[in-house]
Amino acid sequence: MNPIALQARRIDVPDSFEAVQDYCWEQGWTDGMPVVPPTEEAVRRMLAGYGEDPALSLGVIQPRNAKATLEKIAINAVMAGCVPEYFPLVVASVQAVLKEEFNVAGVSATTGGGAPVIIVNGPIAKELNINGDAGCFGPGYRANAAIGRALRLVIRNLGGLIPGEMDKATLSTTGRYSFCFAENEERSPWEPRHLELGYAPTDNILTIIGIRGVYTVMETTVPTGTEVLRTIVATMKAGGVSNYYQIGTGAQIALVLCPEHAQDIATSGLSKADVREYIFQNARMPIRQLKDMAHWGNRNWPAWVDEDNPETLVPIARSVDDIVVIVAGGDGRHSAWLAGWGVTRVVTQQIQLPS
Numbered sequence: 203m204n205p206i207a208l209q210a211r212r213i214d215v216p217d218s219f220e221a222v223q224d225y226c227w228e229q230g231w232t233d234g235m236p237v238v239p240p241t242e243e244a245v246r247r248m249l250a251g252y253g254e255d256p257a258l259s260l261g262v263i264q265p266r267n268a269k270a271t272l273e274k275i276a277i278n279a280v281m282a283g284c285v286p287e288y289f290p291l292v293v294a295s296v297q298a299v300l301k302e303e304f305n306v307a308g309v310s311a312t313t314g315g316g317a318p319v320i321i322v323n324g325p326i327a328k329e330l331n332i333n334g335d336a337g338c339f340g341p342g343y344r345a346n347a348a349i350g351r352a353l354r355l356v357i358r359n360l361g362g363l364i365p366g367e368m369d370k371a372t373l374s375t376t377g378r379y380s381f382c383f384a385e386n387e388e389r390s391p392w393e394p395r396h397l398e399l400g401y402a403p404t405d406n407i408l409t410i411i412g413i414r415g416v417y418t419v420m421e422t423t424v425p426t427g428t429e430v431l432r433t434i435v436a437t438m439k440a441g442g443v444s445n446y447y448q449i450g451t452g453a454q455i456a457l458v459l460c461p462e463h464a465q466d467i468a469t470s471g472l473s474k475a476d477v478r479e480y481i482f483q484n485a486r487m488p489i490r491q492l493k494d495m496a497h498w499g500n501r502n503w504p505a506w507v508d509e510d511n512p513e514t515l516v517p518i519a520r521s522v523d524d525i526v527v528i529v530a531g532g533d534g535r536h537s538a539w540l541a542g543w544g545v546t547r548v549v550t551q552q553i554q555l556p557s
Contacts, residue, residue: 206246209257210273226281231359233351233379237281248276251286252293253556260293261300264307266362270296275356282352287330288345290555291408295320295353298410298551308545309412310363314444315371316412316543318357319456320350320382321528323396324406326553327384334384336532339416350380377413383530389461390529391468398474399550406553411456411526412546414444418538427467431480434537438485438518442496446487448544449520450502456526456540456548457481463537464529478525486515502544524548 215225222239226232238244249256249272256273263270272293279292299306299318309316322332333343340346363369371378387394396407421433434457445453457477459467467477490512492498508514519525526548531537542548 206249206256208242208245208273209271210245210277212242230364231281231355233354233358235379238283240277240280244280245273245276248280248284248286248289249273251556252289260297263300263357263361265311265368266360268360268362270300270356270360274360275352278355278359279348279352282355283344283348284352285348288349288352290553291320291322291326291330291349292352292356294408294551294553295349295410296356298408298549299353299357301549303547304410304412304549305546306357306361307363307368309543310357310361311368311370312543312545313370313372314414314543315374315378316414316546317375317377317381318353319377319411319413319540320353321395321409321411321456321530322382322384322406323387323394323408324401324553325404326406326555327387332382332384334386334530335389338383338386338530338532339538340380340383346382347380350382353382354378354380375415377416385528386461386530386532389464391465392474392529395526395528395550401552406555407550408553409526410549410551411454411540412543413456413540414543415541416538417541418536420536421463422535427463427465427470427472428480430463430466430537431472431477432484434539435481435484438481438539439487441491443518443541444497444544445518445541446492446516447497447501447503449517449524450504451544452520452524452547453544454524454526454542454546454548455481455519456528456542457537458528458530458540459537460531460535461529462533462535474527475522477527478522481525482517482519482522485518488512489514489516492516
């Protein structure tokens with residue numbers, strides 16, 4: 203078998219781990235953490251099982267307007283610490299962020315410091331040990347860390363989104379190092395996301411969400427699932443939450459319920475669809491509490507929002523379809539909701555495995 207034909211420019215550096223780190227840092231190719239040297243052999247191994255031409259471009263990534271070829275993606279996957287088995291997920295995540303509705307440049311260049319979150323569903327999560335149980339937001343699991351980091355390195359190195367240059371984040375977020383986890387399908391009382399969306403049980407998907415923050419919620423006191431939701435919604439109704447000002451551009455949120463909260467809610471007779479409806483109807487703030495603060499000057503509301511009435515209730519999302527519900531995490535009554543950035547949309551991508 204002929205070796206895989208690589209097209210990337212070959213660079214000779216001294217044969218030492220330290221020299222590789224120094225060179226990559228000087229070029230601006232790292233996130234500040236050590237990287238795995240992307241040798242020709244390592245890149246070929248990453249590509250070998252995928253079965254596509256390394257020169258194949260998945261599209262153009264903004265703002266640098268660069269082609270995202272499989273070879274370049276593989277180089278970044280190697281640097282991130284991926285093994286070849288992770289590569290189909292890295293490819294799928296890049297396919298997802300390249301979709302126009304995700305707006306990868308807008309999410310990654312904003313002063314708000316948005317970060318892409320990868321949520322995995324399907325048998326592949328268990329096969330690759332992608333953690334969706336205790337500590338799933340990280341650190342501690344190679345697959346979670348390496349797959350999430352690979353996507354971020356692609357955004358940085360191919361898209362040119364380097365802090366202080368194209369990336370204008372005021373504070374940024376640690377989620378930009380890596381943010382990848384699986385839905386805890388085994389402990390969920392409901393069907394997992396891929397079945398919700400009409401995929402087969404054997405299909406594998408990932409969902410990409412551009413977020414600006416993680417809001418954790420502890421509820422250990424109330425006796426029913428409906429009351430758990432009441433507590434969660436109470437944390438959503440706060441001054442400065444940008445989602446309320448950006449529903450006109452389609453701001454979305456994701457609710458990550460721990461298994462215990464999810465079970466309480468299911469025992470109260472509520473489905474995932476009911477949870478979305480509850481949040482949509484109850485996570486609302488009156489205009490009098492939104493006016494003249496936070497994102498008021500940049501507000502973008504649909505025509506049905508009556509700005510002249512101070513008692514008009516503005517929902518946290520434009521519709522129930524803009525609320526994603528996931529079950530993840532381990533024991534303990536801690537859930538979280540992820541605030542979406544206002545110029546991005548949730549994207550779902552099927553993961554194509556080599557035959």
